[in-house]
Amino acid sequence: MKPFPPLLLYLLLPPCTLASFCPNDCSCSLPDSIICFQRRATSMPSNVPPVTKNLYLFQNGIEKLHQDDFLELESLEMLDLSQNELTELPDRVFEPLHSLRNLDLSSNQIEKISEESFAGLELLERLYLYNNAIKCIHPAAFDGLEQLLELKLQGNELTTLPALKMPRLLLLDLGFNTIPSPGPSDLQTPKLESLKLGGLGLKNLNEELLSSFKNLHELDISNNQLNAFPAVLREARGLVILSMAGNSLRSLRWEDLEHLTELQELDISNLSLQSLPENMKGAFPNLKRLTVAENPFNCLCTMAWFPTWLRHQQIQLGRTEETRCHFPPRNAGAVLERLDHRDFGCPTTTTITTSTVKTTSLTPTPITTAHSTTYSTLLKPSENPPMEADSDPPPLVPASPSSGADTGVRFSSCPSNICLNGGTCWLDHQGRHECTCPCGKAGKYCQNEDSPHLCEDVATATVNAEPEIAAQMVTSSSILLDLHRYIEMRPYIRGVRLTYRNLSGADKRPKHLNIPASYPEYTLRGLQSNSTYSVCASPLGEPRDVNSVCTEAQTSSQQTATARMGDKQLTRTLVPAVAILLLLALVAVGVGVACHVHRKRARLELECDPSQLELEGVKAGLDNGTLPQKQAEILFTPTAVQNGGLEVPLMQEHSIANNNTNTLKPSYF
Structure with a gap:
């Protein structure tokens, strides 16, 4: 009689009997799954049942693989060999695993990937190779992996990347290598949804590459050397997750992000941002998570809207404890999200009506600097600014809308267009409107040309100065x-x-x-x-x-x-001691003079007894050789x-x- 094949024998056994075939130092409590955690063995476990579908062998100390280890595991779909001691992958070592779909080789010490390292894995969908020491990958190493959906290569030592021809790939992580910015010929992955290029040292992005992705939802370009917002991202309307943290951006204009209305997660931490504009509230209607940590925020009135907006929109603030105020001193070190509106120091403006007094909190107009010549005039809200003979009429300023139900309320603020040619309008504490003119402009409204040589004279005067x-x-x-x-x-x-x-x-x-x-x-x-x-x-x-x-x-x-x-502390101790000694010397001199005068006036031959002239408590301090102790x-x-x-x-x-x-x-x- 012909014996049963091993696989058929396992299928005929009842489920309770399969547990008896569990390898040593492993757990087989889950159906079709074996978990071997910290087994402390340099080789694969033996006697793995052929019906096993999920085999977890992380942190086992495995140093080498052999094709014989997988000969009877044709049903295996998941193989986790992460956090072991592997340094190489023998050719065709995984070839018997015809059903394998998930392979995790992360956190090993693998140095290279050969042409046939993954031969026979036609059904593989996820391949994790991150946190190894991979220096080179054969150009044909991934040929045949046409079903691959995820490929993670971050945290290796790659300097070049083979052309990836993967028609179904959805996720690609190349972060923290030293490869140049990939181009369209390097990534032939038309369906890519998630691309991670963090920590590559990139100074620019290949616009042709990014524009070729029609379904990109997640982009990570953090921890690079980008000094300007990539223009191609302004039209990336389908982005849901964007990370730009840790770059060298000099500024971040919110006009660059205004078309990214689908964003749900945004990371702009560590960009040296000092403030966030209030129009950000309407830019991201779908935002769920925002990370702005490690920025030196000025927690002034212009930021008062931020905590309220987070709470109202139920937006999760990532790395909350690292999102703190840097200025002013009263808020320095405070967690930004936990501040109340009153903590931002917003000024109050009081408006008077015939029957009521209303106090409103205002956000001050952003301040810009200009030439030192300042002109002021007192304007009523209903008056237009007076014009000089050689001036152009300033643009019309729309009337300020009244607030509340009282029609008698007259609200006066600095008109936004009253100053011309780049001048800055501001309202002083007495209600006067003043225009601060830039260099080369003059007049009450900066409407006249000033002598340009004055600017040069000011610049020349500062040369060789203190x-x-x-x-x-x-x-x-x-x-x-x-x-x-x-x-x-x-x-x-x-x-x-x-x-x-x-x-x-x-x-x-x-x-x-x-x-x-x-x-x-x-x-x-x-x-x-x-x-x-x-x-x-x-x-x-x-x-x-x-x-x-x-x-x-x-x-x-x-x-x-x-x-x-230490020197400062010593000085603080010696100065009082010296002062006391000088005082004692003066007292002694005074006593001697007093004694001499007394004898001269009385014309007596008696000697002066010092014990009768001592100051109470002075000698007592000197007899024992000590001085009064100063409080620490x-x-x-x-x-x-x-x-x-x-x-x-x-x-x-x-x-x-x-x-x-x-x-x-x-x-x-």
Whole structure:
């Protein structure tokens, strides 16, 4: 009689009997599945039942694979070999696995992929090779994998990428390699939905490639070196998930994102953003998750709308604890999402009617800098500005709508178009409208041409002058900036934009913050010790590359700072002691003089008894050789008080937006 084939024998056995065939140190509690976790063996387990469909062998210590390990596993659909010690894949090692659809080889030490590493896997749908040491892939390594849906290659050492001809591929992750930006010939994947190119060091994107994807829903271009918003993304209307975190964008215009109305997740963290415009509320009607961490936000009135909008729209704020305020000092270090509207310091404007008084909270008009010549005039809301003989009539300003039910309410704000030729209109505390004119313009409304040589004279006068900004005091973690001269030379500015970066550290990206012109001194804190910093100041609203004034300062080492603190403490102790000794000497001299005068007047031959002239308590302190003890002082570390408030370092440089760290859990499909 001919014996039964092994597979048929397993099929004829009852389910309760299959558990008895479970390999050693494995679990077979799930039907058709075997889980071997931390088995601590260098080879594959033996006696795996042929009916097994899912085999999990993560963290087993497996060092090598053989084709014989898979000869009878024709039903296997899922094979997880992640987090082992594999260094190579023998040719055709997986060929017996005709039914395999999911193969996870992540977090091993594989160095290369040969032409026949995946031969015979015609039905494979998911291939995970991330977090290995792969340096090269044979150009034909993926030929035959026409059913592949997901391919993950991030976290390897690839410098080139073979042409991928995968008609059904939906997800491709190439992040954290050193490959150049791929082109259309490199990725022949017409159905791609998710493309991840984070951490490749890209300075630009191949627009032809991105425009070729008609069904792209997710794009990750985080942690690259992009210094401008890619123009091709302005028309990527189908994007649902977009990550741009950790790039070198100088600015992010919301006009670039206005057509991305389908976005549900947006990551713009670590872009040196100081504020978010309020018109962002209407730009993303479908937004569910927003990440804006590691940005030095100025939590002023212009940001008061943000926490309310998050709560009202039920938008989840990613990395909440890393989304904090940097300025002003009263809000420094506060979690942005937890601030109330009153915490942003919005000014109030009171309007008077015949019967009621109404107080409304306003968002101030953004401030821009201009020429130092300022003209002012007092206007009623119903009057048009007067015109000079040689002036052009200013554009009409629409009447401000009344608020509430009272028709008698008259609300006066600075008209948006009252100043011409780029002038800035603002309203002072007495209600006067003033126009601040740019260089080369003059007049009440900046309507006249000014002498252009005045601008040149001002620029020439500053040559060879004293430094406009200087480092007044430097510690191991802070730099106190003296801005008195800088602000005095520019009385027209409303604020100063500070840009500083560490010239000695690995991360030389500049950090920016805005301070009002009422701060002639400002302390930069949370700096690295023993490092050289470049600090530049420019008028708020003007191009900083053209109008910036810079200086350099070097922070001291921790040892030097400790020595300085010790010297300061010693000085505080010695000064009172010396003062007491001087006082005692003066008392002794006074006593001697008094004794001499007394003897001379009395004409007595008696000697003066010092014991009768001693001050009570003075000698008692000297007899035992001690001085009165001064109360111990509380010493503060040089972190803290800045302009009346405490400031702590806000940014954590080790955080990255695209987290691809290893985990101890397997990748379940």
